[in-house]
Amino acid sequence: MNSAIARMICRVLIVLMAWTPLHFAQAGVISTGLAVASTAAAAERAAVLGVIDRADVASGLQALGLDPATARERVAALSDDEVRSLAGQLEALPAGADGTGLVILILAGVFVWYFFFRK
Amino acid sequence: MFPQTAALRDARPQELPGRTEISSVPFYPQEEYQCGPAALATLLTHSGAKLTPEQLVPQVYLPERRGSLQVEMLAAARRNGRVAYTLAPRFDDLLREIAAGNPVLVLLDLGIGPFEQWHYAVAVGYDLGAGELILRSGHRERQVLPFPVHEYAWKKSGYWAMVALPPGRIAATATESGWLSALAALERAGHARAAREGYGAFLGRWPGNVNGAIGLANAHYALGELPQAEKVLRGALGRAPDSVVVMNNLAQTLSDQGWNAEALALIERAAAAGGPFAPAVRDTRTRILSRIQSPEPAGPK
Numbered sequence: 001m002n003s004a005i006a007r008m009i010c011r012v013l014i015v016l017m018a019w020t021p022l023h024f025a026q027a028g029v030i031s032t033g034l035a036v037a038s039t040a041a042a043a044e045r046a047a048v049l050g051v052i053d054r055a056d057v058a059s060g061l062q063a064l065g066l067d068p069a070t071a072r073e074r075v076a077a078l079s080d081d082e083v084r085s086l087a088g089q090l091e092a093l094p095a096g097a098d099g100t101g102l103v104i105l106i107l108a109g110v111f112v113w114y115f116f117f118r119k
Numbered sequence: 120m121f122p123q124t125a126a127l128r129d130a131r132p133q134e135l136p137g138r139t140e141i142s143s144v145p146f147y148p149q150e151e152y153q154c155g156p157a158a159l160a161t162l163l164t165h166s167g168a169k170l171t172p173e174q175l176v177p178q179v180y181l182p183e184r185r186g187s188l189q190v191e192m193l194a195a196a197r198r199n200g201r202v203a204y205t206l207a208p209r210f211d212d213l214l215r216e217i218a219a220g221n222p223v224l225v226l227l228d229l230g231i232g233p234f235e236q237w238h239y240a241v242a243v244g245y246d247l248g249a250g251e252l253i254l255r256s257g258h259r260e261r262q263v264l265p266f267p268v269h270e271y272a273w274k275k276s277g278y279w280a281m282v283a284l285p286p287g288r289i290a291a292t293a294t295e296s297g298w299l300s301a302l303a304a305l306e307r308a309g310h311a312r313a314a315r316e317g318y319g320a321f322l323g324r325w326p327g328n329v330n331g332a333i334g335l336a337n338a339h340y341a342l343g344e345l346p347q348a349e350k351v352l353r354g355a356l357g358r359a360p361d362s363v364v365v366m367n368n369l370a371q372t373l374s375d376q377g378w379n380a381e382a383l384a385l386i387e388r389a390a391a392a393g394g395p396f397a398p399a400v401r402d403t404r405t406r407i408l409s410r411i412q413s414p415e416p417a418g419p420k
Binding site: 028029030031032033034035036 | 296299300302303304306307330333334336337340364367368371372375396399402403406
């Protein structure tokens, strides 16, 4: 894959990382961010995470250099509104194996769009 | 063409002063394409953070794109211990923040038609009678733009605007849930002290908000102030006896202080309630049980 896209994905991860350096650092207490998230938003977040967890999508992300575990963490860092929009785009996709390439492309594309083109 | 300007003209907001200008806002003339760092430094310096645009360049400037992303502007403000808040996309709110003494960073498209030229500037004043906005922008320390011209450039960013305030201060147009999310993001950025101050101010304004109390307690907890965290959580439990998060966090805080019996009773209640936090509650319960079975020899109590 071309190095410009790889660089962009790197940048996405850097941006996302900036949001959550301590997100998982406190064991025991439930974080304020999670407490604040609404139930509906939590369901949408779960749906997005479900897509990332699909074996075919996970391996595709891996091939793109995006570690699925990292992707999960990053999704945790998106705001409710951002997750809602991402969930909407994923829902419109075919669920079968044929759609996998498209799902991965959209996932990557949406990330890129969020952090690059929506200046 | 300029719906918000027209609305302002037709119904002038009553509570707003006719004109105002925050002249104490500093000016950093931008270098090259670096309007993002310059505008952000303007905002952060006015909020009391000691920063120059040069220090912000690595945090928000993307050389390949010759620009800065909105999320990075928000994140950089939070990294520097400020509450970053995106305003509702309304001209009215922009003016209300300025009237309250809060300079507002706006994203503009100075291009024409299909040619885009994105630009960050800081609105510091306005004159309702003349219909003019005053900005620190690019190389101009005091740019005066007629409302319609500003709206034309601002509309294409979806009327994007943000403020960055010291944690004890609340934005004039802040909503309860919006401000709480902004504080949670500040806390997530690792600024427990700033978050503690922010949640304190938040609870001063919205004392009944249980999530605000959870935030304050979490900030205390992160700072190792367990008795304070406990006190806040007990108060919250009084107001929201069914909150699983309050029960879980209070149980953890009690257990950390060595009071495992009370902690266990609480976490059993939380476990019985179920809900989306059940996995976290299970973890806490397991930890408390293991502490009861093999107490740490040098525990605090």
